[in-house]
Every structure is written in structure tokens, then in C-alpha cells.
Amino acid sequence: MGQSSTGNSIGSLERAFDIIALLRERGSLTLTEIAEELGVPTSTVHVYLKTLEKGGFVTVEDRQYRNSLKFLEIGGQVRQQLDIYRAAAPVLTDIAGITGERAGLGVEESGKRVLIGAEDGRGAVSDNIPIGEFTELHWTGLGKCLLAHLPHERRESIITDNDLPRATENTITDPGRLREELSTIRERGFAVEDEERRDGIRSVDVPILTPEGEIIAAIGVTGPVNRFGAEQLSQYISLLQDKANEIKLKTVYY
Amino acid sequence: MGQSSTGNSIGSLERAFDIIALLRERGSLTLTEIAEELGVPTSTVHVYLKTLEKGGFVTVEDRQYRNSLKFLEIGGQVRQQLDIYRAAAPVLTDIAGITGERAGLGVEESGKRVLIGAEDGRGAVSDNIPIGEFTELHWTGLGKCLLAHLPHERRESIITDNDLPRATENTITDPGRLREELSTIRERGFAVEDEERRDGIRSVDVPILTPEGEIIAAIGVTGPVNRFGAEQLSQYISLLQDKANEIKLKTVYY
DNA sequence: TGCACCATCCAGGATTGTTGGATATCTTGG
DNA sequence: CCAAGATATCCAACAATCCTGGATGGTGCA
Known part of the structure; x- marks a missing residue:
């Protein structure tokens, strides 16, 4: 039953993923709600939830199941194990302090831009920082930097x-226009995001490359259009390039 | 085979957890290394890794498998869905700004203290913030606040x-001593951590309770002993109590 | 107290995970 | 550049494991 090809993927694991995904979008649900939503008998869901709970991946409180903070724990460790994060995180604070805007750090994973660090300066818009957020690469300045420097194959x-x-x-x-844009980014060494993702928001971003030109990450600043005029842009660009160098020096290429 | 009781726990899920746990502590490994470490045939591990990869939970780069940043994404969302986080996060920045030390926010999950937010002030020790970290409740000021106000049953x-x-x-x-300490914490309304977790580090922390006295979270400041004398302590305590009230007002009890 | 809803338990039947081995792919050293 | 070794991927058959309907136990509300 199902689209079965061969036994190269484990059904029960995928079902567990479905539960996690469902809980993710709905916040929290009861066992029976999950069963209904997934069209699976409650007895089946029960075993899954019990196993997930025993593993520490979901918690139940007052019959409401939700994904647990273990995800945050593991995510935090994954991030901490990234050399680039350890090197760049402190620098974000500097940038936020100097510019007064939000400084961000992004890497590419599975064809998306992941925001692994951010720091608000005084005056930053200050909605909560969506740490760990995955976004289309071409939507953001960070993403365009990453995409611009990916190997041809992957980029295309x-x-x-x-x-x-x-x-x-x-x-x-x-x-076509995107390819041009990316080529410009490679030439100039920085990217600008001009209300391409959110109305009223701009950003400037620079890539962090290995000596061999391999992309590792990108850093940048974001803020409201009115505070991101030509003057600030050029100011921020040189700041970011300085900081990118600082980060490169701190990063070990083994 | 195994300790099998009844079919109330899914073996393949648990095996996946083992792989995730292994990757967690080792950072990254090749397929064969995982197979050896777990004592499972490579062909078996292969299917698991493929499924996990398809689900986006592990990434492979140059034959090295590691847990992916999806954990950070999910963790970030779980955190964001906690009312207390949304209410308290901005306040942490205030506290860090005023005290110059590290401000922290913790909740209890599965009998542990989870650090769901932290903000460094100027002068904070500034090793990286271990966001999402799980710790024994009795080790930290935040944890002791949480433990002190848990229902008798769970506490005991x-x-x-x-x-x-x-x-x-x-x-x-x-x-015995812990019970006394907790009772003192309930009476006085704050907890002090005096090198109980790390040498040279102190902290002061206060609980955030619902009107009914149910514990939601705890906030506090941490720093080196020499900056946490009697004077600072009493200063920080009243600051924290103010801020705790501010947070309570922002939190909706539905 | 009784009712309705929800979670938990159970055991047989069948699907699905498991595995050894064969093949493909990558890497290293000569 | 080629060979050899190591590592990843594919495959098909077996049997263990997951799945499920229904019965039981628990909880909260009227």
C-alpha cells in the first residue's frame, strides 16, 4: 500500500515525521485530534506518541501533545558545532552595536537560507528573531549571497x-534576471535586498568565503527602508567587509 | 528480541533516535562509522539515514552525516509558541542592559531546567550562550526557582x-537540605545560586507565577562572584521582581 | 451520579523492516 | 593513469514488527 518503490525508506519513521510536522504547525493537539487529522487509528497514534515522548521529542501536558524543547537543545548544539557560528556570533553583536540595526548570520542548507544567528541593535524593528528560520535563497540578501557563490551545478x-x-x-x-543579479553580487562583493521579501525592509549583505572561494556563510544588516539610503548602504558595506575579514581570520581552515 | 514488553513502543523509531543521539555527541560521522558504533549492518543504517535525510533531519556533506539545522528551526518555533517566551524575551534585554550581566530565562521540561532565552550585557563573561540547554534543576538558581514551585508530587x-x-x-x-532551601526560596521569593554549578559563578533568580501560584518560568542574572556581593544581590532582586511583574502583566492567562 | 469523550491495552494477521551479499562508486597509492 | 581497497547503494526473501479493531480503564462535565 502507498507509493512503495523498494524498501529504501522507513514508513514508521516517516509517519513519526508527519506527527512532528503536524504538531509543528498546530502548536499542540490531543491524541485523538492527531489521529483524525492524519487519518490513522488512535491506537496507532498512541504508540507513536508514547515512543516520541519516551525519546523526549514530544511532551504532554494536560492531554495536549506538543514538540518538546529537545529540538531547541539539539538545534543549539548543531549550531554550536558549526565553526562559522562560533567565529561569527560575537561579531554580530559588534555590528548591531555600531549600526543600531539587526545583524544576521546565515548559512545554506538543503537549498534554503538558514538564519543561525541574529542580534538586535538599539532601534532595530524588534519583532522576535526567528532563529533557525528557513527561507528561499532568492528572497533575502543573505540568501542571494549564498546562492551567488554556490557551485554552478547546485546553483542552477x-x-x-x-x-x-x-x-x-x-x-x-x-x-534570467536572477542570474544577472547573482553575477553582479559576485563582482561587487555584496548583495542588497530591496523589499524583495518584506515591504519596507532592506538589507545589505556580504559573503564569507574560504581562500578557495567556497561559500561558508553570509552576514548582513537589515532595517526599514528609510534608514537604508545610499549613504548608509556604502557605510554598512565597508563595515561588513571588515567584519567578514575579521571572521575569516578567526576561522580555521583545516 | 531485546527487553520487549508489549508492542507499546516502536523499535525503528528508537533506532532512529539512537542515530540522532550518536550524531549529536560525535558531531558528524560516516555511514560505516555509525553502523560500527551501533553494531548494526551498514545496509540497515543506510535506509535510516536516507529516510532521515529525506525528512530533513540529517544532512550529508562529503560523506559526513550530521544532524541538520531543522532541529534549530523546529526548536525555534516551539520556543516561539510559548507565551512566556514572547512576553519575557524583550525584558531580558532590558535586564542585561541595566545590570551589565547575563540575563536568563528558564522553564521546566521533563524534570530539567531548559534555558530558552539569554542576553549578555556589557561585561558578561561571554562564552557562547548554550541556548536550549537542559540542566539538573537543583544545580542552578533558575532551576531551584522552578523546582520550589512545582506541585508537591512532581517536586518530590x-x-x-x-x-x-x-x-x-x-x-x-x-x-533534606534541598527541601529546606526550596522552602526558603518560596518564602523569600528569590533564589541564589552560589557556585553550585560552576566555580566562581553566582546568580540571583525569581520565579514567574500565575495568580494561582502555578510556576511558569524563572528569570535571573548570572556573573562572576566578585561582581555578585550582598549589595548587588539586593539590587538585582528588586529589579528582577519588578521585571517579573512586568512580564506577568504581559502574559495572558486564558 | 451518569454520560460522553478520550487514552490505553491487547493479540492475531500481514505488511514492512531487516539483512547478507552483490554491485556501484569513490578514494588512495603506486 | 590504473589497480586495489574501502565505502555506499541496491536487492529480494524471510520473519519480526508494526498495525489495527475492539474492549477496558480513566477523566471531566452536566
Whole structure:
């Protein structure tokens, strides 16, 4: 039953993923709600939830099941094990302090931009920082930096594969224009995001590359359009480039 | 095979957990290393890794498998869904700003203290913030606040169940003394951690309770002993109590 | 107290995970 | 550049494990 190809993927694991995904979007649910939503008998869901709970991945409180903070724990450790995070995190605080805006650090994973660090300066918009957030690469300045420096092969497959979804009016959704943009980014050494993801928000970002030109991460600052005019942009660009160098020096290439 | 009781726990899920746990402590490993370490045929591990990869929970780069940043993503969302986090996070920045030390926010989960937020002030020790970290409740000021206000039943089972491991010379490992300490904390309304977890480190912490006296979280400040004398302590205590009230007002009890 | 809802337990039957081995792919050293 | 060794991937058959309907136990509300 199902689309079964061969035995190269474990059904029960995938079912567990479904439960986690469901809990993720719904926050918290009771056992029976999960069963209904997934179209699976409660007895089945019961065993899964028990196992997940024993493993510490979900918690139950007053019959409401939710994903546990173990995800945050593991995520925190994964991040901590990234050399680039350890090197760049303190620098983010500097940047936020100097600019007064939000400084961010992103890496690429599975064709998305992941925000692994951010620090707010005084005056930053200050909605909560969506740490760990995955986003389309072409939507953000950080993402465009990453995409621009990915190996041809991967870059092209990302551009081609998933039709470049749109976030705002300014989002670059045309493959041709995106390729140009990325080439410009490579030449100039920085990227600008101009209301391409959120109206009223700009950002400037620079890549962090190994001596061999391999992309590791990108750093940048974000804020409201009115505080991101030509003057601030050029100011921030040189700041970021300085800081990117500082980070490179701290990073070990083994 | 195994300790099998009845079918109330899914073996393949637990095996996946083992892989995740292994990757967690070792950072990254190749398929064969995992197979050896777990004493399972490579073909078996292969299917698991493929499934985990398809689900986005592990990534492979250059034959090295590691847990992916999806854990950070999910963890971030779980945290974001906690009312207390949204209410308290901005306040942490205030506290860090005023005191110059590290401000922290903790909740209890599965009998442990989880650090769900922290903010460094100027002058904070500034090793990286171990976000999501799980710790014994009796080791830290935050943890003791949480433990002090847990329902009798749960409190006692935590005190009794796992023999109160030691972290430093000052760790309270005697159940009797711990009960006294907790009772003092309830009376005075704050907790002090005096090198009970790390040598040279103190902290002051206050609980955040619902009107009914149910514990939601705890906030506090941490720093080196020499900056945490009697004077600072009393200063920080009233600051924290103010801030705790501020947070309570922002929290909706539905 | 009784009712309705929800979680938990159980045991047989079948699907699905498991595994050794064969093949493909990558890496290293000559 | 080629060979050898190591490592990852594929495969098909067996049997262990997961799945499930229904019966039981628990909880909260009227």
C-alpha cells in the first residue's frame, strides 16, 4: 500500500515525521485530534506518541501533545558545532552595536537560507528573531549571497527546480534576471535586498568565503527602508567587509 | 528480541533516535562509522539515514552525516509558541542592559531546567550562550526557582528519583537540605545560586507565577562572584521582581 | 451520579523492516 | 593513469514488527 518503490525508506519513521510536522504547525493537539487529522487509528497514534515522548521529542501536558524543547537543545548544539557560528556570533553583536540595526548570520542548507544567528541593535524593528528560520535563497540578501557563490551545478538546480516563488512585488522571480543579479553580487562583493521579501525592509549583505572561494556563510544588516539610503548602504558595506575579514581570520581552515 | 514488553513502543523509531543521539555527541560521522558504533549492518543504517535525510533531519556533506539545522528551526518555533517566551524575551534585554550581566530565562521540561532565552550585557563573561540547554534543576538558581514551585508530587519525585548529582563542591546533594532551601526560596521569593554549578559563578533568580501560584518560568542574572556581593544581590532582586511583574502583566492567562 | 469523550491495552494477521551479499562508486597509492 | 581497497547503494526473501479493531480503564462535565 502507498507509493512503495523498494524498501529504501522507513514508513514508521516517516509517519513519526508527519506527527512532528503536524504538531509543528498546530502548536499542540490531543491524541485523538492527531489521529483524525492524519487519518490513522488512535491506537496507532498512541504508540507513536508514547515512543516520541519516551525519546523526549514530544511532551504532554494536560492531554495536549506538543514538540518538546529537545529540538531547541539539539538545534543549539548543531549550531554550536558549526565553526562559522562560533567565529561569527560575537561579531554580530559588534555590528548591531555600531549600526543600531539587526545583524544576521546565515548559512545554506538543503537549498534554503538558514538564519543561525541574529542580534538586535538599539532601534532595530524588534519583532522576535526567528532563529533557525528557513527561507528561499532568492528572497533575502543573505540568501542571494549564498546562492551567488554556490557551485554552478547546485546553483542552477536551485534556480531551475522550484519555480522561484514570490514574496513581494520586488521579489526576483525571473531566472534570467536572477542570474544577472547573482553575477553582479559576485563582482561587487555584496548583495542588497530591496523589499524583495518584506515591504519596507532592506538589507545589505556580504559573503564569507574560504581562500578557495567556497561559500561558508553570509552576514548582513537589515532595517526599514528609510534608514537604508545610499549613504548608509556604502557605510554598512565597508563595515561588513571588515567584519567578514575579521571572521575569516578567526576561522580555521583545516 | 531485546527487553520487549508489549508492542507499546516502536523499535525503528528508537533506532532512529539512537542515530540522532550518536550524531549529536560525535558531531558528524560516516555511514560505516555509525553502523560500527551501533553494531548494526551498514545496509540497515543506510535506509535510516536516507529516510532521515529525506525528512530533513540529517544532512550529508562529503560523506559526513550530521544532524541538520531543522532541529534549530523546529526548536525555534516551539520556543516561539510559548507565551512566556514572547512576553519575557524583550525584558531580558532590558535586564542585561541595566545590570551589565547575563540575563536568563528558564522553564521546566521533563524534570530539567531548559534555558530558552539569554542576553549578555556589557561585561558578561561571554562564552557562547548554550541556548536550549537542559540542566539538573537543583544545580542552578533558575532551576531551584522552578523546582520550589512545582506541585508537591512532581517536586518530590524529582528530588527522590535521580540521586541529585553533583556539579561542584557547593551543589546541594542532600535531599533534606534541598527541601529546606526550596522552602526558603518560596518564602523569600528569590533564589541564589552560589557556585553550585560552576566555580566562581553566582546568580540571583525569581520565579514567574500565575495568580494561582502555578510556576511558569524563572528569570535571573548570572556573573562572576566578585561582581555578585550582598549589595548587588539586593539590587538585582528588586529589579528582577519588578521585571517579573512586568512580564506577568504581559502574559495572558486564558 | 451518569454520560460522553478520550487514552490505553491487547493479540492475531500481514505488511514492512531487516539483512547478507552483490554491485556501484569513490578514494588512495603506486 | 590504473589497480586495489574501502565505502555506499541496491536487492529480494524471510520473519519480526508494526498495525489495527475492539474492549477496558480513566477523566471531566452536566
